[in-house]
Amino acid sequence: MQALTNRSKVVSKKEMTFMERMYLPAIFGGMMITFSHFFRRKPTIKYPEQKREFSGVYRGQHVLKRDEKGAERCTACGLCAVACPAEAITMVSAERKPGEENLYREEKYAAKYEINMLRCIFCGDCEEACPKEAIFLTDRQVSVYGQRKSFIYGKDVLVESKDSPIDLAKRQTSSVKEFKLHKEFGHNQTYDKNKKVNAGGHH
Amino acid sequence: MVFSTYIIYKAILVLAVFAVTLLVATYSTYAERKIAAFLQDRIGPDRAGPFGILQPLADAVKMFMKEEMIPSVSNKWLFILGPSLAMLTACLTGVVIPWGKSLFIDGQEFSLQITDLNIGVLYLFSVVSMGVYGIMIGGWASNNKYSLLGGIRASSQMISYEVAMGLSIIALVMTTGTLSMKEIAAQQHGWHWNVLIQPLGCLIFIICAFAETNRAPFDLPECETELVGGYHTEYSSMKLGFFLFAEYINMFISSAVISTFYFGGYNMPFVGRWIHDPNMLAILGVVFLFVKISFFIFFFMWVRWTLPRFRYDQLMNLGWKILIPLSILNIVITGAWMMRGEIIQLFTK
Numbered sequence: 001m002q003a004l005t006n007r008s009k010v011v012s013k014k015e016m017t018f019m020e021r022m023y024l025p026a027i028f029g030g031m032m033i034t035f036s037h038f039f040r041r042k043p044t045i046k047y048p049e050q051k052r053e054f055s056g057v058y059r060g061q062h063v064l065k066r067d068e069k070g071a072e073r074c075t076a077c078g079l080c081a082v083a084c085p086a087e088a089i090t091m092v093s094a095e096r097k098p099g100e101e102n103l104y105r106e107e108k109y110a111a112k113y114e115i116n117m118l119r120c121i122f123c124g125d126c127e128e129a130c131p132k133e134a135i136f137l138t139d140r141q142v143s144v145y146g147q148r149k150s151f152i153y154g155k156d157v158l159v160e161s162k163d164s165p166i167d168l169a170k171r172q173t174s175s176v177k178e179f180k181l182h183k184e185f186g187h188n189q190t191y192d193k194n195k196k197v198n199a200g201g202h203h
Numbered sequence: 204m205v206f207s208t209y210i211i212y213k214a215i216l217v218l219a220v221f222a223v224t225l226l227v228a229t230y231s232t233y234a235e236r237k238i239a240a241f242l243q244d245r246i247g248p249d250r251a252g253p254f255g256i257l258q259p260l261a262d263a264v265k266m267f268m269k270e271e272m273i274p275s276v277s278n279k280w281l282f283i284l285g286p287s288l289a290m291l292t293a294c295l296t297g298v299v300i301p302w303g304k305s306l307f308i309d310g311q312e313f314s315l316q317i318t319d320l321n322i323g324v325l326y327l328f329s330v331v332s333m334g335v336y337g338i339m340i341g342g343w344a345s346n347n348k349y350s351l352l353g354g355i356r357a358s359s360q361m362i363s364y365e366v367a368m369g370l371s372i373i374a375l376v377m378t379t380g381t382l383s384m385k386e387i388a389a390q391q392h393g394w395h396w397n398v399l400i401q402p403l404g405c406l407i408f409i410i411c412a413f414a415e416t417n418r419a420p421f422d423l424p425e426c427e428t429e430l431v432g433g434y435h436t437e438y439s440s441m442k443l444g445f446f447l448f449a450e451y452i453n454m455f456i457s458s459a460v461i462s463t464f465y466f467g468g469y470n471m472p473f474v475g476r477w478i479h480d481p482n483m484l485a486i487l488g489v490v491f492l493f494v495k496i497s498f499f500i501f502f503f504m505w506v507r508w509t510l511p512r513f514r515y516d517q518l519m520n521l522g523w524k525i526l527i528p529l530s531i532l533n534i535v536i537t538g539a540w541m542m543r544g545e546i547i548q549l550f551t552k
Contacts, residue, residue: 027510034242034509044246 056170059122059137062115063166064159067105072159073134076110083129088119105132113158117142117151138166208311216317220297228451229259231500235451238504266444274437278344285341286438286445292334293452299323300459301388303469303489306482315485316385323384324372327460328365331415334453335361338417338424341446342434353433356515357424360414363522364421368411370530371404374537375464388468393475398465403533405465407526412461414522416453419507423515458499459492466495 019025045052054060065073076093094111096104103109126135145151160166233248236258240247248255273282303315320326335358342354378400379387391397398405414421425433435446462468469488478484513521539546 027506031505031509034505037244038238038241040244042241042244042246046246046249 054139056139058139059124061117061138061140061142062120062126062153062158063136063138063140063168064110064113064155065134065136065168066160066162066165069102069105070162071101071103071105072109073105073132074110074113075106075108075132075134076113077108077131079129079131080126080135083125084120085123085125086119086121088116088121089126090114110155113155115153115158117153118148136166136168136171138168139170140166212313213317216315217298220302220317221294224294224297224452224455227455227496227500228448229263231451231454232262232447233259234500235504235507238501239508242505242508263444266441269440271440271442272437274346276346277437278346281340281344282437283442285337285344285434286442286449287337288340289334289337289449290445290452292330292337293449293456295330295333296327296453296456297459299326299384300456300463301385301468302492304481304485306485308482314385315489319383319385322382324376324382324387327384328369328372332361332365334415334449337446337449338434341438342424345434345437347437349430349432349436350434353424353430353436356430357417357434360417360421360423360518360522363519364411364414364526367407367522367526367530368415370527370534371401371407371411372464374404374530374533375401375408377534377537377541384463388463388470391467392470394472396465396467396470401465401533401537403529404537405461407530407533408464409461410521410526412457413503413506414518416457416503417450418454418503420510420513421518422507422512423518454500454503455496458496458503461499462492462495468492468495 081089092112251257301316
């Protein structure tokens with residue numbers, strides 16, 4: 001049978017020689033190995049002071065984006081909740097009343113939008129499912145709490161504030177935007193720009 | 204020397220040795236964690252104070268604050284006696300170790316050894332062999348099968364390795380011709396270190412010292428993987444702290460004994476050429492002894508974080524089938540070398 005890797009070794013149970021049975025040379029060798037590690041550079045990151053740099057496409061805590069005018073993009077279509085494999089997302093929709101145009105972009109909006117961060121597996125399927133470019137995963141980490149109910153994030157946490165919008169420049173590059181136009185592509189397929197796509201695209 | 208001066212001086216010395224022993228043991232826990240970390244490419248404790256230097260303090264506070272548990276099925280008095288005995292015997296051994304040469308103040312001699320017993324080596328061995336009682340009683344009194352197994356392992360391991368240790372010391376006593384620790388240390392001035400005269404005995408002694416202090420690779424009485432902590436499974440709070448602390452004190456004393464027996468004690472070659480003031484030499488001697496002790500404590504930790512634990516039958520094999528015959532051989536060779544004149548005469552007659 002062909003070996004899967006070239007790392008396999010045939011185990012030999014030969015009698016040990018006298019030198020091997022003395023163990024001392026082997027012990028000395030082992031101690032030299034550990035001693036060489038003594039002076040090695042430590043890969044430790046001292047967390048609160050030092051922080052590991054995240055990849056631009058790190059999938060952390062979600063954000064509900066606003067549009068250029070500061071109105072919420074989410075229309076409570078529920079596609080993210082359907083796409084969610086962990087069933088972490090729930091929402092209640094409501095109709096926009098006259099005079100609320102600066103608050104919500106379209107006629108329908110999410111009156112309540114909750115993500116259970118304990119259920120969420122940060123797969124990013126909600127982001128992919130969203131037709132309104134409303135929900136995104138960011139490079140922020142979910143905090144630690146003492147109670148389970150604290151992990152259910154409502155709109156107060158999820159919607160970005162008007163004053164300090166969340167920067168998505170790293171993950172929403174032009175190619176990503178273009179990729180997201182074609183809903184027939186899943187996560188693991190790569191999008192080829194030159195390939196003619198005959199599907200209807202979005203909307 | 205006036206009697207009252209003598210009493211006060213000895214009291215101060217006893218307290219000093221006790222304090223230093225505790226201090227070194229305390230910081231051995233810190234050193235252990237740091238060395239373990241560095242050998243494993245980690246940093247180790249670095250939060251309490253600069254470089255984590257206050258970590259032992261934090262550990263001690265934690266130990267004191269923890270809930271004190273005495274199992275209802277245990278034998279209460281023996282349960283308390285166990286860690287106390289372990290601590291007591293660990294602290295007793297520092298008495299006979301010569302920490303340095305004598306100081307001379309106003310023409311009076313102040314010995315840096317608490318007491319120079321003429322049977323110091325025997326005293327040391329008797330106290331060290333008492334050390335197993337703490338562990339044994341603790342393991343037995345817990346009324347827990349893991350603790351009992353740990354206690355049994357500890358006692359049989361210590362008894363086995365004490366034989367080899369004693370035999371390796373017999374060869375040393377044959378060459379030095381004395382049982383006094385002070386004289387053994389004094390004989391090793393310059394380069395007359397006993398390790399050069401008794402290399403095999405030294406090796407056996409160091410191996411047995413590892414076994415006697417329950418340090419890896421001989422830490423079978425307290426192995427977490429098989430015995431859930433061994434003899435101290437049922438212990439909590441400062442009683443557990445005492446057991447762990449006793450181990451570090453034992454390690455410190457073992458290092459001091461190894462240094463004194465085989466590595467020249469407070470002697471350092473060549474220093475006498477440049478420094479002639481006896482008091483200065485005595486103080487430097489203490490420093491040298493502590494440098495050696497530090498090295499051996501590091502060595503203990505280094506070995507612990509390199510070698511895996513022995514299997515129990517391997518441990519017994521090593522003790523009874525290898526170390527004891529080797530130490531007897533060592534005695535025979537030493538004896539033959541000391542009597543070489545007579546032996547040659549016998550054959551050339």
